[in-house]
Amino acid sequence: MPLKNVLGNTCAFMAKHLGLRHRYVFTKNNRLRLRYVASATAVMAAALPTAIAFSPLSGLPVQFELASAAQAYNYIEPSVAASNAPLADDEMTEASEYGQINLSSIPQFEQPVTPSDRIVTIGKGDALGKVLQKEGVVVGEVHEIITAMSKEFKPRDLKAGQDIHMHFEPHETEEGAYKLTNLKIKLNPLKTLTVSRSGDSFESNMEEKQVKPVVVAQKAVIKSSLYGSAAKAGIPKDVVADAIKIFSQNVDFQRDVQPGDALEVMYDTKQTDDGFIAGTGEIQYARLTLGGRHIPLYRYESDGGVDYYGPDGQSTKKTLMKTPIDGARMSSGYGMRRHPVLGYGKMHKGIDFAAPTGTPIFAAGDGRIEKAGRFSSYGNYVRIRHRNDLDTAYAHMSKIAPGVKPGARVKQGQLIGYVGTTGRSTGPHLHYEVLVGGSQVNPRGVNLPIGQALAGADLKKFKRFVEKVSNQYASLSGGSVKVAQRNVKADEDFN
Template identity: 35%
Template sequence: MRIAPHALTAVAAISVALLAGRVYQPAKAEEAPPLTQNQIAVLADQAFAAAGMPAGLTTPEAIPVQIRRGETFEQAVRRTGIAPEEASAVAATLSNAMDVNAMRAGQRFETAISQPRGGRGEARLIGLTMRTGPATQLTVSRSFDGALRLRALEEKVTHETVVLTGKVEGSLTRTARREGAPADVARAAGRLFSHRFDMDRDIRANDEFTYVFGRTVTENGRTIGTDGLLYAELKGVAFYRFQPEGAREPQYFDATGKNTRSAFMRTPLERGFRVSSSFGFRRHPIAGYRKMHQGIDFAAGSGTPVVAPADGVVVEARRWGGYGNWLRIRHSNGLETGYGHLSRYASGMRAGQRVRQGQIVAYVGSTGASTGPHLHYEIWRRGQRINPAGVRTTEGTVLAGADLAAFKAEKARIDRIRAAGGERRPVVQRAAVEGLRPAQG
């Protein structure tokens, strides 16, 4: 009896399966997980790019473009190397969704450009992407027949209230940033704690901290906005954000409703410093003899931000002998502060400029008679230099009545968020960008 070859193959396969102790079963295809809208859009872009790339051209290269002063969108596109008529076609396509003539200098967009193989001929635009809002963008890509196709993409946006905990490793601000706190949240917490602590001497490694803050993120995890610090705790000292009736901006209070803001911050630096020379007699590092040191020196890296320890008015910002770049600020109660050896001033720092407590006013440097980057810090009381470490000022007020009741309700809400480890809620999208209009046709 003759047996067909394929029958022998089937018998052999079944025999091997039985010898291995398994029953032969036909292979089953696993269901692929459903794709998100954003993943679908990415795959579509890749498909259109692959289909629209003509033969004889290189793989598309990403070329960022920024519109220059006095330049139109079409002229900016032409700088990628594509033909004038193709740049006009791109502008005409994009004009179905927005007014390309209203684009200002500085507007950025990304292009994908293919070059001709062998160096002959003109470049070809394969795709263009322009962000029109924090979570929206327009794309121009080539369809299967080579025509330009316009599409508006919108990412889902979620608002998160984040509870962040960690242990200090080096600088508190840098640690918080490494753990995921936005820059404005880390700075705000540093300013708050500087009212209660000497940030150089009182904060130690492994000190635990907790921050609660809000942020808005896209479905890809990109942060597109923050709404500030709600709560901060360090070494058992906690602050809650609350805006009393009639106040121009939110303030921070302890658990009893006492305003944590003191009239004077303990240091004009928030992070990355140490006291290198105290107030009093010392051997001068340059002159070599004992001399009265009428301030405190903080060793810190060049460029470290210097903040105003209290509200005030700039008296002078100028070069002053051995002090190098010098800044002096007048505060209330007959107090003035001075800052020497600065590398530069913050924008707008000039005589007559009003500053707020915690506002960056300058940056650490080594100008003048200096042996290295540091801040020389002085305080005057009614024209006489005094020891900055000895300044004692009153703290803020205590909430009462309706304000205290409203504060307790807000404190309870923040405590619930802390206990739950945070919260999330979707955000309804609004308009994309100035000049955007519905697509025609």
């Protein structure tokens, strides 16, 4: 191999493994910068006599001069070196101390011509264009790639930590140069964006994994908190939240749930072939075990709509939920107490639930918004009229949910705001009141009517449904998490 190729490939190899950028070693025309030519030539000039002394040629006369060696490889033109003419190319000004250089005579060194695959991780604040240019993609092609990509995805939506997989091929006409032929970005477990070279331009394509409806059955034994135990059992947080809403009509999760109790659920999902859960849907069956007492509930659609029923056909829906907040701790009950701010005994006309700022607050029942906004010492406040003589109130919110304003209708379990500490408050919590005939009463002592009870032909049909669902759950659980496909409409809505 010619000496110039050896020198060029050696420098390219060292630059790659020392982490040097290509432009620090080679010019924009892919020629080795003179500083490295001169240094390498000097090293060889110094080492050559020693090498020859120990070689079979050691008896031969040897003459080696750095200038003549450089001249032999056309690094320096004698006619130019003899003059004091200035350099023609500003890229080589840093090499002026070595003599006057003829840029066109510097040889272009060969680089490896094998394809190259690279993975670049997006850092905080990185722009895609800058990342591509750093990898050697020319500015014009960077613009074309981003334009093609924008048809499927906004490049500015790339997040730190995402990987870009790039494939480079040797350039057909430029010796030693590479060109980007393919770029892939995994946007999420379902979508992968591909940008590929097509002739002199680029095309983008979004690959999306197919999902299918699958029913999942799982069980969590409660050790400390319901959310924590469910998470360890692999039950999604959204499913746990839905289960709490279902049972909150009859269960006080702040007092009734104890270690050793259990939650069992069977719910709809959408999954890929490799088992990734793309979304969760409705809970079809749930059973809560409290102190050995089982509370099974079944999602059933009757002429009156969809609701959850016990095995006897009685709807669990009540006018109000017992707790309008998930995972909170009751920090103060209804009755006389020493006021934490005012410092003297005062009637506490509601229940306080301590929870972190931003914890969701839900409407305790169906109704119409009577008041929403700042209200005296209550801070951000919402009051809902459920019927002529029944209201609920929610105070100290950090903010009120969008769309919650006087006159708006809300459904039981609908998000109405978030826990905060506005108004006269010592820390983030929800102050919850129930008003009967305009006066506050103890929320735990209110007797409210329950939902409908199935009867006659509807009850018989429901009993058959209960048997089918119970058998399905038994076949899916079996002591470990199992899944089975179920016929669900393709356009069924999932959360």
